[in-house]
Structure formats: C-alpha cells, structure tokens
Amino acid sequence: MAVTIRDVAREARVSVASVSRALNGHTSVTDETRQRITSIAARLRYVPHSAARSLITKRTQTIGALLPDLYGEFFSELIRGIDLAARARGLHLLVSSSHGDTDEAATALRAMQGRVDGMLILSPHVDAAFLRANLPESTPAVLLNSALKSPQFDVLNIDNYGGAHAMTRHLLDAGHTSVAFISGPEDNFDAQQRERGYREAMTAFAPKAAVKVVKGDFSEDSGYAAGRALAKGGKSPRAVFAANDMMAVGCLRAFTEAGLSVPQDVALAGFDDIPIARYVTPALTTVRVRIADLGRNALERVAIAIEKPNQQRRAAPTLACEVVVRASSGGH
Amino acid sequence: MAVTIRDVAREARVSVASVSRALNGHTSVTDETRQRITSIAARLRYVPHSAARSLITKRTQTIGALLPDLYGEFFSELIRGIDLAARARGLHLLVSSSHGDTDEAATALRAMQGRVDGMLILSPHVDAAFLRANLPESTPAVLLNSALKSPQFDVLNIDNYGGAHAMTRHLLDAGHTSVAFISGPEDNFDAQQRERGYREAMTAFAPKAAVKVVKGDFSEDSGYAAGRALAKGGKSPRAVFAANDMMAVGCLRAFTEAGLSVPQDVALAGFDDIPIARYVTPALTTVRVRIADLGRNALERVAIAIEKPNQQRRAAPTLACEVVVRASSGGH
DNA sequence: GTGCGCAATGTAAACGTTTCCAAGGGATAT
DNA sequence: ATATCCCTTGGAAACGTTTACATTGCGCAC
Numbered sequence: 199m200a201v202t203i204r205d206v207a208r209e210a211r212v213s214v215a216s217v218s219r220a221l222n223g224h225t226s227v228t229d230e231t232r233q234r235i236t237s238i239a240a241r242l243r244y245v246p247h248s249a250a251r252s253l254i255t256k257r258t259q260t261i262g263a264l265l266p267d268l269y270g271e272f273f274s275e276l277i278r279g280i281d282l283a284a285r286a287r288g289l290h291l292l293v294s295s296s297h298g299d300t301d302e303a304a305t306a307l308r309a310m311q312g313r314v315d316g317m318l319i320l321s322p323h324v325d326a327a328f329l330r331a332n333l334p335e336s337t338p339a340v341l342l343n344s345a346l347k348s349p350q351f352d353v354l355n356i357d358n359y360g361g362a363h364a365m366t367r368h369l370l371d372a373g374h375t376s377v378a379f380i381s382g383p384e385d386n387f388d389a390q391q392r393e394r395g396y397r398e399a400m401t402a403f404a405p406k407a408a409v410k411v412v413k414g415d416f417s418e419d420s421g422y423a424a425g426r427a428l429a430k431g432g433k434s435p436r437a438v439f440a441a442n443d444m445m446a447v448g449c450l451r452a453f454t455e456a457g458l459s460v461p462q463d464v465a466l467a468g469f470d471d472i473p474i475a476r477y478v479t480p481a482l483t484t485v486r487v488r489i490a491d492l493g494r495n496a497l498e499r500v501a502i503a504i505e506k507p508n509q510q511r512r513a514a515p516t517l518a519c520e521v522v523v524r525a526s527s528g529g530h
Numbered sequence: 531m532a533v534t535i536r537d538v539a540r541e542a543r544v545s546v547a548s549v550s551r552a553l554n555g556h557t558s559v560t561d562e563t564r565q566r567i568t569s570i571a572a573r574l575r576y577v578p579h580s581a582a583r584s585l586i587t588k589r590t591q592t593i594g595a596l597l598p599d600l601y602g603e604f605f606s607e608l609i610r611g612i613d614l615a616a617r618a619r620g621l622h623l624l625v626s627s628s629h630g631d632t633d634e635a636a637t638a639l640r641a642m643q644g645r646v647d648g649m650l651i652l653s654p655h656v657d658a659a660f661l662r663a664n665l666p667e668s669t670p671a672v673l674l675n676s677a678l679k680s681p682q683f684d685v686l687n688i689d690n691y692g693g694a695h696a697m698t699r700h701l702l703d704a705g706h707t708s709v710a711f712i713s714g715p716e717d718n719f720d721a722q723q724r725e726r727g728y729r730e731a732m733t734a735f736a737p738k739a740a741v742k743v744v745k746g747d748f749s750e751d752s753g754y755a756a757g758r759a760l761a762k763g764g765k766s767p768r769a770v771f772a773a774n775d776m777m778a779v780g781c782l783r784a785f786t787e788a789g790l791s792v793p794q795d796v797a798l799a800g801f802d803d804i805p806i807a808r809y810v811t812p813a814l815t816t817v818r819v820r821i822a823d824l825g826r827n828a829l830e831r832v833a834i835a836i837e838k839p840n841q842q843r844r845a846a847p848t849l850a851c852e853v854v855v856r857a858s859s860g861g862h
Numbered sequence: 863g864t865g866c867g868c869a870a871t872g873t874a875a876a877c878g879t880t881t882c883c884a885a886g887g888g889a890t891a892t
Numbered sequence: 893a894t895a896t897c898c899c900t901t902g903g904a905a906a907c908g909t910t911t912a913c914a915t916t917g918c919g920c921a922c
Contacts, residue, residue, distance in 0.1 A: 200666075200668075200878095202877095202878055203879065203880095204878080212902085213902045213903070214878090214880090214903095215881075215901075215903075215904095216900085216901060216902075218880055219881090226899065226900060226901085227900070227901085228899090228900070228901095231900085245640070245643050245644055246644075246879070247644055247877085247879065248581075248644045249581040249582075249585045249878080250581075250585050250878035250880090250907090251879055252581035252879090252907095253581045253582050253585055253906090253907045253908065253909085254879055254880050254906070254907050255879085255880070256907085258581070267610075269606075270602050270603040270605075270606045270607070271603065271606075273605075273606040273609070274600075274601075274603075274606045274609075275602065277609070277625065277627060278628050281626065281627045282628060285626070285638070288641075290624055290642075291626070292625075293609065293613065293624075293625045294613065294617070294622075295609060295610060295613045296610050296613055296614060296617075306617070308577070311577050312578075312581070313592075334532075336532075472805075473602065473805070474805055474806050474809045477779060477809055477810050478809050478810075479810075532908095534907095534908055534909085535909065535910095536908080544872085545871065545873075546872090546873095546908090546910090547871070547872060547874095547910080547911075548871060548872075550909070550911085551870095551871090551910090551911090554910085558871085559870070559871080560870065560871095563870085578909070579907085579908050580909095581907085581909090582907070582908035582910090583908080583909055583910075584877095584909090585876090585879085585907090585908080585909070586876070586911080587877090588877085
C-alpha cells in the first residue's frame with residue numbers, strides 16, 4: 199500500500215490541504231509547519247501520485263517526442279539534447295520513434311494525447327493539415343527540420359542553407375575551380391536547403407564555373423552511383439560536395455575504384471559529420487550539425503510555449519552549422 | 531473544454547458506466563448499445579483521460595527506460611527495439627538517458643516513480659543495493675547487461691562470452707596460431723565476459739599457444755596504445771582480438787603507423803559491429819550484437835512481469851551474437 | 863400466475879490530489 | 893473594548909475514470 203498525502207497529514211497532525219501547500223512551496227504556511235511536514239514526508243518516503251495530480255492540474259510534466267525511423271547517431275544526439283533540457287526543467291520525456299509512414303505517425307500522435315503537455319515533432323510525413331487533424335488545439339508543439347511555414351506552429355530548423363553555402367565556399371577557396379553537388383531526395387526539406395546553399399554560393403563566388411548537380415537520395419548506394427557517373431570518361435570535376443556524409447562515403451568508394459585519388463585528383467565533402475566521417479580514408483571534410491543543441495533548443499521552446507500559452511511565437515532562429523575540414527578536401 | 535465520458539454518455543443516452551464498459555470491451559453490454567456508444571465516441575473524438583484512468587486502475591501503460599550516457603548507435607538501436615515492442619503492446623515509453631553517475635541515476639529512477647508500470651534499466655552504476663534503495667518493491671524491472679545475479683531482479687544479457695569464444699575460434703581456424711586480446715575496463719561486465727570467452731576458447735582450441743592480454747578501456751586511444759605495445763619490437767602476434775570495435779579501430783591505426791599491414795602481417799577483430807567497422811580500411815571483422823532484439827526482448831519480459839506479478843522469474847536466456855567476417859581477419 | 867435467475871444497465875463510491883472558501887485567532891487601529 | 897484585517901489552517905468540492913453493488917426487466921420453470 200503506497201503512502202498518500204493523507205498519511206502524511208495524519209502523521210503531521212495537519213490537514214491534507216496544508217501538506218499540499220507545504221510541499222508545493224506555497225507561501226501561506228509557517229516555516230515551522232513546513233519543516234515538520236517536509237521531514238515527515240521524507241521519512242515516510244511520500245511521493246505524490248502523479249496521476250491524481252495531473253487529473254486536477256491538467257498538467258503531466260511530460261513532453262512527447264515523435265520521431266521517424268532515423269539514423270543512429272542523429273537520433274541519440276537529439277534525444278540526449280532533449281533529455282538534458284527536460285531534466286533541467288523537471289520534465290519527463292515520452293518517446294515514440296520509428297514511424298515509417300503518415301498513418302503510424304498519426305496513431306502515435308493520438309496515443310500521446312492527454313499524456314503530454316507539449317510535443318516535439320520531427321517527421322517528414324507531417325504537414326499543416328496533418329497537425330490540424332491530429333494535434334489537439336491546446337497542445338503546444340515544436341516542429342523540427344520542417345518546411346512548414348505557418349505562424350500557427352513553432353518550427354526549428356538547422357541552417358542547412360548556411361552550412362552548404364559555407365562548405366561550397368570552402369571548396370572554392372581551397373582552389374578547386376569547379377564543384378559538383380550530389381543532391382538528396384527531392385521531397386526532403388534538408389536536402390532542398392542544402393542544394394540551394396550550394397547553388398547560391400556557386401553563383402556568388404564562382405559565377406563562371408558550371409553548376410553541376412547529380413541526383414542522389416541520401417543513401418550510400420546513391421552516392422556510389424553518383425560517384426561512378428562523375429568519374430566516367432575522366433571528366434570529373436575538381437571537387438564534389440555531397441548533400442550528406444553517407445553519399446560522400448559511397449562516392450569515395452566509387453572514386454577509389456575508378457582510380458581517382460582523393461583529394462589529389464578530386465576533393466570531396468559531405469554534410470552531417472556522422473562518426474564514420476572521421477574514420478574513412480581519407481577522413482571526410484564535412485559540415486557539423488549540433489544536433490544535441492537542436493534538441494535542447496526545441497525543448498526549451500516547447501516548455502516556454504507551455505508556460506505562456508498565448509504568447510506570440512517568435513520567429514525561430516535556425517541553428518548554426520560549422521565546416522569541419524579534414525583530409526578529403528585537400529585544404530588544411 | 532475537452533470531451534469527457536459524461537458527454538458521450540449524455541449523447542448516447544446511457545450512463546457513464548455503460549460507456550466505460552462498452553469502450554473497454556466488457557462482455558455485459560449489448561452489441562447494439564456498444565455500436566451506438568462507439569460511434570458516438572468516435573464522432574465526438576472522445577479520448578479517455580489517462581490520468582483519471584491511472585488514478586483508479588493504478589496502471590499507467592508506460593514503461594520507463596533508464597539509460598546511461600551511451601554510444602550513438604547502440605542507444606538508438608536499443609530504443610528502436612524497445613519502442614517497437616512497446617507499441618505492439620500499446621505501451622508508452624518514458625525515457626531518461628545520459629546518467630553519468632549513481633546519484634543522477636537514483637534521482638531519475640525516483641522521478642519516474644508512479645509514472646511507470648515497469649522499468650528497463652541499463653546502467654553500470656546500478657547494483658542490488660541501489661535497486662533496493664531506489665526502486666519501489668511493486669515496480670517490476672528488467673536489468674540489461676548487468677552482472678547482477680539476484681533472483682529478485684530480472685536480468686537480460688548479451689552473450690558476450692559466446693561471441694568472444696566464437697570469434698577467438700574463428701581467428702584460430704583461419705590459421706592464425708597466436709591470438710592476443712585487448713581487454714576492456716576491469717569493472718565492466720561485458721568486458722569481463724568477453725575476456726573469459728577469449729581465454730576459454732584459447733584453452734580449448736589452442737592449448738599450446740600463449741594467452742596474451744593487453745589492457746584497454748574501450749576507448750579508441752587505449753586501443754591505439756595497445757596496438758603500439760603489441761607492434762613494438764616486431765614481435766606482434768598473428769592475430770589481435772579487441773574487446774570492442776573502437777579499440778580495434780585504434781589498434782588498426784597503430785599497426786598502420788608501425789608499418790604492419792592488416793590482415794597480411796596481423797589479423798584484427800573487434801566486438802559490437804558499430805557502423806564504423808564496415809568503413810575502416812580494411813573493413814573490420816567483428817561480433818554483431820542484435821541490440822534491437824535486446825530491447826525488444828527486455829520490454830517483453832517487463833510486460834510479462836507486469837501482467838503476472840507473482841510469477842516466478844525464469845532464468846533469462848542470453849542473447850546470441852554472430853561473428854561477422856570482413857577483410858581484417860584475413861579469413862573469408 | 864408467481865418466483866427465480868440472468869442479462870443489461872444505472873448509481874455511486876473510490877482513487878489522491880489541488881484549490882476555493884470558510885473559519886479561527888492574533889495583532890492593530892479606533 | 894471592539895471592529896477590522898491578515899495570516900494560517902481546515903473542510904470539502906472537483907478532476908474523469910472504473911467498478912462494486914443495486915436495480916430493472918425479461919424469460920422460463922414450476
């Protein structure tokens with residue numbers, strides 16, 4: 199039999215109301231009684247029943263995270279950031295991951311209803327219509343890496359554009375006169391932004407150079423295919439920038455097989471700074487994304503939205519990336 | 531204002547009790563009324579208030595996962611396995627990660643009290659005394675990868691011993707007459723088991739060969755140091771088995787720097803099959819651990835413990851590993 | 863026809879909190 | 893001395909469910 203507030207009250211010879219007030223830090227209770235109640239509660243190992251509390255306060259002290267089936271390191275870094283921030287605020291984290299399609303995501307979202315005070319959503323399947331259909335009005339939510347541009351929802355993005363822009367510039371600055379790009383999936387928001395960053399940097403810093411884009415889909419295999427296509431006929435560009443690291447790794451393999459050496463014959467760069475990037479030969483120049491920061495930031499935003507429900511949402515700043523120069527780009 | 535069971539009852543012209551029974555699949559309700567109630571509930575988008583339900587049923591339909599600050603891929607695979615199994619059972623997942631020390635873990639464990647029906651615990655800081663002090667009697671828990679041998683708690687381990695045993699045998703079978711081992715942290719349970727597997731396999735299959743163990747601590751740097759030590763004086767063994775992949779990667783670097791080529795001069799193997807293993811040159815032979823299965827399995831066990839509280843705990847089977855042969859071991 | 867049993871439904875208590883409102887009591891101002 | 897106010901405390905309602913128990917109505921056996 200668990201110990202309840204009533205047990206504490208009886209032991210302390212006060213009413214349950216006083217116990218509640220004392221433990222929740224209300225002002226109108228004497229220091230002396232508070233002392234007594236606190237110590238007795240501790241002695242009895244009293245833990246307030248969270249369900250009972252939620253029932254009346256309409257707060258669960260829990261944030262839900264809705265995540266797709268995503269890549270290892272990204273996932274854990276994101277959760278780490280969210281978790282750290284949540285813990286700092288005394289919030290719990292309810293996770294639902296591995297959602298492959300829209301239906302699964304909808305089911306998961308609805309299942310969380312009533313169990314969370316706010317939501318963090320990272321999913322390629324989610325758009326404004328989806329949210330209006332599945333997210334209760336009253337639940338604040340922050341969308342991560344989403345193309346959504348609605349004042350109704352809070353969105354937090356990585357600065358894919360800026361990162362790609364900076365990387366393209368780095369490759370040009372390193373003396374590679376022509377830079378080709380391996381793109382990501384067309385419907386992927388991150389991929390679009392990265393391509394835009396590449397294109398605009400090319401226009402800005404190498405207006406005479408040819409803009410060359412080979413299609414990929416973020417998979418290693420697509421990077422390999424792109425690499426073969428680029429190497430064919432010995433007419434490869436001086437540098438290749440892949441929209442993510444996995445494709446860069448695949449591309450590297452294709453180049454090696456084709457007898458091209460990186461970075462002497464052709465420089466190579468990726469995006470994400472996955473752990474593998476450091477260990478391929480040559481080590482991969484890439485763009486590092488502070489994923490944990492993304493998670494932390496997102497949690498802070500949703501926490502604020504919960505505290506001040508009718509606050510105007512400020513435009514979300516994007517999260518900065520940084521160019522990490524390694525051997526594959528030949529710069530140093 | 532959220533819609534409650536009362537609203538549904540009013541609309542369907544029945545009592546709240548009937549609504550509850552109909553929605554919870556009790557037998558004693560006519561098909562006709564159940565139909566009516568179900569459709570009305572759907573129309574009103576009624577979602578039972580989970581806190582209210584928990585208050586009376588004493589069930590939260592939530593499992594807590596207490597995890598340390600752990601490595602990317604392992605973490606996400608584990609969560610994926612747990613999450614999949616939880617979803618299949620209609621359970622939610624409350625995650626608390628990144629616990630660096632015992633105190634943090636204790637705080638997190640206590641914070642979950644009352645919010646979860648059962649716990650999954652993976653933490654090097656947790657022992658029997660810790661659990662007795664911080665885990666309520668009534669909360670079923672499954673410990674992952676723990677040395678704990680108490681009938682009081684359910685433990686689920688990876689077959690580190692078997693995996694190491696098999697790998698050692700593989701290296702010997704491939705014709706490498708002497709195999710050295712790079713050990714992990716002394717207080718780490720996984721590391722101990724792996725070393726035992728190595729030692730016993732050596733005794734069994736190469737009784738005349740020297741058993742050589744170099745100390746490491748699972749870090750890449752310690753693997754590098756071990757590699758240097760082994761390469762020194764040109765007296766390196768024919769094969770080296772590192773207790774985890776990161777050390778193997780470090781060792782590989784040391785060998786390469788020392789002018790030893792892998793696998794011609796010396797074969798190399800690791801343990802874990804982290805993603806990097808595939809991408810180093812040469813690709814690393816290693817032991818694959820089905821981490822998602824570990825998570826899935828653990829969740830199943832805790833779910834069963836919740837359903838049948840006073841059931842005798844069956845001895846936990848360990849989870850099988852498999853040897854993954856790549857270029858670094860020279861076998862094929 | 864009466865009584866009995868069973869199936870379907872309703873009534874209300876219970877779960878453990880928080881919080882509104884009332885009440886007690888001491889200090890202060892009149 | 894009395895009225896007033898404020899500070900501390902207590903009583904009780906409310907939150908939204910589930911479920912034990914009561915009630916109703918109906919069919920069936922006698």
